[in-house]
Amino acid sequence: MAATSDPFDPDATLWTGCPCGKHASQAEHDAAHTSVIDGTDEDALLSRTVESAVLKGLFGSDANRRAFLRGVGGATALAAISQFIPLDKVKAAIADANGPLEKTKLNVGFVPITCATPIIMASPLGFYEKYGLDVDVIKTAGWAVSRDKSLAGEYDAAHMLTPMPLAITVGAGSTATPWTMPAVENINGQAITLAMKHRDKDDPSMWKGFTFGVPFEYSMHNFLLRYYVAEAGLDPDQDIQIRVVPPPEMVANLSAGNLDGYLSPDPFNQRAVYDGVGYIHLLTKEIWDGHPCCAFAASQAFIEENPNTFLALYKSILDATAYSNNPDNRKEIAAAISPRNYLNQPVTVVEQVLTGTFADGKGNVRQVPDRIGFDPFPYHSFAVWILTQMKRWGYIEGDIDYKAVAEQVYLATDAAAVMKEMGFTPPEVTYKSHTIMGKTFDPAEPEAYATSFAIGRA
Amino acid sequence: MSVPFGLRAGILSIVILGLFLVTWHLLVVAQQGDAAEGLDPAYAALLGKQATEGASALPKPLEVGAALWEHIRDPFYDAGPNDKGIGIQLAYSLFRVLTGFGLAALVAIPVGFLIGMSELASRAFNPFIQLLKPVSPLAWMPLALYTIKDSSLSAIFVIFICSIWPMLINTAFGVAGVRREWLNVARTLEVSRLRTAFAVILPAAAPTILTGMRISIGIAWLVIVAAEMLVGGTGIGYFVWNEWNNLSITGVISAIVFIGVVGMLLDLALARAARLVAYTE
Known part of the structure; x- marks a missing residue:
């Protein structure tokens, strides 16, 4: 019986008989694999059965599941999936993860930027339909509205920025409301754009007195811009001015001279080049290769009330994210998401962002295939880094338990307990060190990191 | 002069109009810069006309005319939740305005009557009216979104709150200003208070009430565009925002023309209604 084998073992088969095909029966196979639990332990058996069902539901076939588990490792996958799906809650709520959908008509909100590509393209390219859902993707004017509409239940899930759930949870800039984040949407894919009149100031040390735009206070854009100018010796609160400007208004403000530059989501960097009002100074990939940016967020209540629907939705997002990450599909996606119903941008602008073959506004055509990537995995270390920057710039004060907040926001309520019950070690693998402009960030030492900078408020 | x-x-x-259009056209032509020279064709292919030909971001009047015709030709198409024809968008906005305005009239006219007829009520309500009247309707939006938890209803609420004050104040003013003699005649004839209200005060105050309604609908139509730009989804305000999102000045100008025409028609309708209840002493 496949359900008794460890579903997080890439070699296991959930669907039929012996998982690896080397053994005549499951019992023989089990004997040969120490990671397989003792079938007489009823609690463990129940957990296994539910997890197998969840993984079956998530991946659809052994081939998909194996590829994913080999790619990230079993323990990491368990930690990750436990965050998206509170396994014990799912256990209580569903008998079968492939059960009937509680509802099929869903509204998912997005802000019209290329970060939202997986959420958007899943609609025209049929990824929602594939999993039996009828999803309307609704364009939203900004993240505050997206949050309000999500809280009001108008949206079942929505596009947010990765620092937002953390800020909301610690009560920075809002009343503290716990909000969970099932997945990261995109990595990289932002840029610093400067006005054409600053063509000769292609160096951050010359930016004293500049006014910059960022799309939201609690955004990677704000934190990366601050980090970047501080490395060049400028204090982002004293030497430059940082203003919150909605992305669509960035280009107009740049051409009107209200902004000297901005660190914004695409397509508005490429759009500035397209319209001849700005040039791309640098891609955020060159500050931190692999940084997270936007997130796919759903409320805990939605997940608990509609576990099967959530699984289907999550499956379609995972599927769409993987599809979006494949460079071969990028042109097709650009054509699918450019019309008025979605991004409402010229196709060539979106295509330049997604394919990474783009005009930089300085007269060069650059080839950066990984200008934007799509990777759903929400490392805890991402959250910790964001919190260190919030601390560094005074958005949060006093002592903060970085790990606790990171795990509260990124983890489903009692995933850790489920993991222990499962016999897995705590999820060190959801933390990894990152390199930002040559400086290594160790998620184990957040406080030391937050205070290690020459320029900062911490 | 015949x-x-x-x-x-x-x-x-x-x-x-002709002078305006010609000036506009000439200004746009004057803004046309020089085409960029010596661009690598592969690079130029990735840029827009503004960057390669020095074209102005502002459209010429004829381009706007063509865009307007495009919108009028097929006003009711529906290409998904975020892309609907101008007719549908205007219908959404009109529905919100008329609902909010209607609800406001239902509240404002009776309360205005009460305030106008009773000195006590007038004094009691006055501080609240004076405090709430100058609040920008959009300031209510976050509160509405948070409490009503529905963006479409929130927009209607904002229309309601912005159209209530002119109607309330004008009704109270009209009712309070009914000539003493007429009321005294009614009292002499022992007409009941209710009948006095409907047979004497209402007709007498109607022109002032209608003026209040006309002011209200004008404000409501101003506010709906801003409210829909905030909450998005549907409506003419969302249409403006969506065109702006694409930096399409042509689309924004088309929307301005439509908003102006509809606002004019609304005002015209209430002006007609006001003429129906007008009287000469």
Whole structure:
């Protein structure tokens, strides 16, 4: 019986008989694999059965599941999936993860930027339909509205920025409301754009007195811009001015001279080049290769009330994210998401962002295939880094338990307990060190990191 | 001068429009910069006309005309939740305005009556009215979104709150200003208070009430565009925002023309209604 084998073992088969095909029966196979639990332990058996069902539901076939588990490792996958799906809650709520959908008509909100590509393209390219859902993707004017509409239940899930759930949870800039984040949407894919009149100031040390735009206070854009100018010796609160400007208004403000530059989501960097009002100074990939940016967020209540629907939705997002990450599909996606119903941008602008073959506004055509990537995995270390920057710039004060907040926001309520019950070690693998402009960030030492900078408020 | 006055005014209007369009056209042509020279064709292919040909971001009048025709030709298409024809968008906005306005009238006119007829009520309500009247309707939006938890209803609420004050104040003013003699006559004839209200006060105050309604609908139509730009989804305000998102000045100008025309028609309708209840003493 496949359900008794460890579903997080890439070699296991959930669907039929012996998982690896080397053994005549499951019992023989089990004997040969120490990671397989003792079938007489009823609690463990129940957990296994539910997890197998969840993984079956998530991946659809052994081939998909194996590829994913080999790619990230079993323990990491368990930690990750436990965050998206509170396994014990799912256990209580569903008998079968492939059960009937509680509802099929869903509204998912997005802000019209290329970060939202997986959420958007899943609609025209049929990824929602594939999993039996009828999803309307609704364009939203900004993240505050997206949050309000999500809280009001108008949206079942929505596009947010990765620092937002953390800020909301610690009560920075809002009343503290716990909000969970099932997945990261995109990595990289932002840029610093400067006005054409600053063509000769292609160096951050010359930016004293500049006014910059960022799309939201609690955004990677704000934190990366601050980090970047501080490395060049400028204090982002004293030497430059940082203003919150909605992305669509960035280009107009740049051409009107209200902004000297901005660190914004695409397509508005490429759009500035397209319209001849700005040039791309640098891609955020060159500050931190692999940084997270936007997130796919759903409320805990939605997940608990509609576990099967959530699984289907999550499956379609995972599927769409993987599809979006494949460079071969990028042109097709650009054509699918450019019309008025979605991004409402010229196709060539979106295509330049997604394919990474783009005009930089300085007269060069650059080839950066990984200008934007799509990777759903929400490392805890991402959250910790964001919190260190919030601390560094005074958005949060006093002592903060970085790990606790990171795990509260990124983890489903009692995933850790489920993991222990499962016999897995705590999820060190959801933390990894990152390199930002040559400086290594160790998620184990957040406080030391937050205070290690020459320029900062911490 | 044998040309009738109306015709002369009409001719003058057309001349003004013509001058405006010609000036606009010339300004756009004057803004046309030089085409960029010596661009690598592979690089130029990735840029827009503004960057390669120095074209102005502002459209010429004829381009706007063509865009307007495109919208009028197929006003009711529906290409998904975020892309609907101008007719559908205007219908959404009109529905919100009329609902909010109607609800406001249902509240404002009776309360205005009460305030106008009773000195006590007038004094008691006055501080609240004075405090709430100057609040920008959009300031209510976050509160509405948070409490009502529905963006479409929130927009209607904002319309409601912005159209209530002019109607309330005008109704109270109209009712309070009914001539004493008429009320005294009614009292002499022992007409009941209710009947006095409907048979004497209402007709007498109607022109003032209608003026309040006309002011209200004008404000409501101003506010709906801003409210829909905030909450998005549907409506003419969302349409403006969506065109702006694409930096399409042509689309924004088309929307301005439609908003103006609809606002004018709303005002015209209430002006007609006001003429129906007008009287001379």
